[in-house]
Amino acid sequence: MREIGCLEITKAVDGLCKDANFLLPKDVIKALEKARENEESSCGRAVLDQILKNIQIATKEKIPLCQDCGTAVVFLEIGQDVHIVGGNFYNAIKQGVKKGYKNGYLRKSICHCFTRKNTNDNTPVIIHTDIVPGDKLKITFCPKGGGSENVSTLKMLKPAQGIDGIKNFVVESVKQAGANPCPPVVVGVGIGGTFETTALIAKKALLRKIGEHNKDSEIANLERECLIAINNLGIGPAGLGGRTTALAVHINMLPCHIASMPAVVNMNCHSARHKEITL
Amino acid sequence: MNKTKKICVPLNDIDVAKLNIGDEVLLSGIIYSARDAAHKKLVGLISMGKKLPFDVQGSVIYYVGPSPTKPGEIIGSAGPTTSGRMDVYARELMKMGMKGMIGKGNRSEKIIKSGQKYKCVYFGATGGVGALLAKSIKQSRIIAYEELGPEAIREMIVENFPVIVINDIFGNDLYKEGIKKYKKD
Numbered sequence: 001m002r003e004i005g006c007l008e009i010t011k012a013v014d015g016l017c018k019d020a021n022f023l024l025p026k027d028v029i030k031a032l033e034k035a036r037e038n039e040e041s042s043c044g045r046a047v048l049d050q051i052l053k054n055i056q057i058a059t060k061e062k063i064p065l066c067q068d069c070g071t072a073v074v075f076l077e078i079g080q081d082v083h084i085v086g087g088n089f090y091n092a093i094k095q096g097v098k099k100g101y102k103n104g105y106l107r108k109s110i111c112h113c114f115t116r117k118n119t120n121d122n123t124p125v126i127i128h129t130d131i132v133p134g135d136k137l138k139i140t141f142c143p144k145g146g147g148s149e150n151v152s153t154l155k156m157l158k159p160a161q162g163i164d165g166i167k168n169f170v171v172e173s174v175k176q177a178g179a180n181p182c183p184p185v186v187v188g189v190g191i192g193g194t195f196e197t198t199a200l201i202a203k204k205a206l207l208r209k210i211g212e213h214n215k216d217s218e219i220a221n222l223e224r225e226c227l228i229a230i231n232n233l234g235i236g237p238a239g240l241g242g243r244t245t246a247l248a249v250h251i252n253m254l255p256c257h258i259a260s261m262p263a264v265v266n267m268n269c270h271s272a273r274h275k276e277i278t279l
Numbered sequence: 280m281n282k283t284k285k286i287c288v289p290l291n292d293i294d295v296a297k298l299n300i301g302d303e304v305l306l307s308g309i310i311y312s313a314r315d316a317a318h319k320k321l322v323g324l325i326s327m328g329k330k331l332p333f334d335v336q337g338s339v340i341y342y343v344g345p346s347p348t349k350p351g352e353i354i355g356s357a358g359p360t361t362s363g364r365m366d367v368y369a370r371e372l373m374k375m376g377m378k379g380m381i382g383k384g385n386r387s388e389k390i391i392k393s394g395q396k397y398k399c400v401y402f403g404a405t406g407g408v409g410a411l412l413a414k415s416i417k418q419s420r421i422i423a424y425e426e427l428g429p430e431a432i433r434e435m436i437v438e439n440f441p442v443i444v445i446n447d448i449f450g451n452d453l454y455k456e457g458i459k460k461y462k463k464d
Binding site for chain 1: 301303315316343344345346347348349352355356357358360361363383384385403405406407408409410411413414427428429441443453454456457458459460461462463464
């Protein structure tokens with residue numbers, strides 16, 4: 001049994017909050033640079049130039065890439081041989097988020113649903129936990145913006161609708177979202193499982209590196225087909241018209257009930273932020 | 280491609296009549312920040328016939344909730360939020376003389392028609408580039424609803440703040456035109 005202390009976890013999460021909000025993953029930057037090279041629309045190119053410039057400023061000056069520093073979403077992979085000591089594990093994560101958002105000058109965007117009163121520390125944290133083999137603890141921090149989350153969709157499709165039905169649902173979701181989710185977007189898709197797991201695997205799909213496809217070749221083909229169809233919509237960077245509406249489509253699939261075919265599109269903006277650490 | 284236009288805020292009817300969709304505009308002058316919660320309060324004051332915390336006549340409202348200001352800085356990251364959420368409030372402010380809105384994302388048909396009637400332009404600022412846009416904000420101070428935190432109303436002095444005309448006062452929509460140009464069947 002390997003012991004990991006709560007203080008270490010709090011410190012790690014504090015750092016992740018800031019790093020995720022100031023630095024964009026390299027694969028996302030690379031995809032944006034490639035989009036800039038390929039974009040036919042002059043407005044689209046100008047938007048992509050602004051996006052790339054923004055990344056430079058945020059990285060250099062340690063200011064948030066976007067004023068929406070997101071809902072604090074944390075994915076945990078806990079090795080079954082790890083023993084958390086020195087306090088309450090989830091509370092240690094919460095303290096890390098409170099610290100990171102305060103000393104990083106990150107925007108606190110969480111409020112009561114009815115009164116809209118801000119909780120002022122960006123908590124509660126949304127935590128998803130998986131138990132895995134081994135003696136490591138992997139923490140992934142994903143600040144999830146509201147604009148792209150608002151246009152995410154869930155549909156209980158009929159089995160008869162098949163792969164075409166899924167494709168239409170994904171493309172139509174991006175079409176309806178238009179300029180709102182800050183394109184070029186990353187499209188996370190969940191298919192199968194149950195009502196709640198479909199959404200969870202769609203969100204996990206947003207963490208995959210851009211350029212990597214699902215290991216199942218049939219699903220990988222569907223990802224490619226969806227991406228082409230989405231980029232043929234013409235929405236373009238910032239919705240001003242252009243070739244690049246999405247940087248990637250990532251699909252995760254689980255088997256489902258014989259009566260069902262749930263599908264979720266979880267949209268992410270071009271500032272596709274996430275950062276991980278393994279303790 | 281339309282030429283970049285430099286214009287000063289506040290705006291009048293003559294200024295807005297010169298703007299067409301796709302025009303790239305650099306705004307300089309005073310603009311006001313307001314998003315959902317502030318709009319609700321402003322429209323509440325209008326319905327009670329009370330005075331508003333700033334002069335709406337000729338004003339441009341920026342839909343933004345900046346991140347906190349670091350010590351020694353003017354403002355934090357300050358990019359636009361989704362404008363569609365303000366559609367339920369915008370018409371009342373147009374009636375009071377608002378001449379421009381800055382945000383991102385689609386507006387309703389009703390708001391586009393109101394923009395024509397009351398001569399109010401909708402400018403798009405690029406979403407997700409708040410660190411870059413903050414560079415064009417030269418001064419910022421909270422003038423109302425400090426308790427709303429990021430949603431407080433700020434008076435901001437901007438210099439060459441980069442926007443593009445999405446909806447002009449002639450009922451055109453750049454989002455629709457852009458898609459028409461680049462859509463492939």
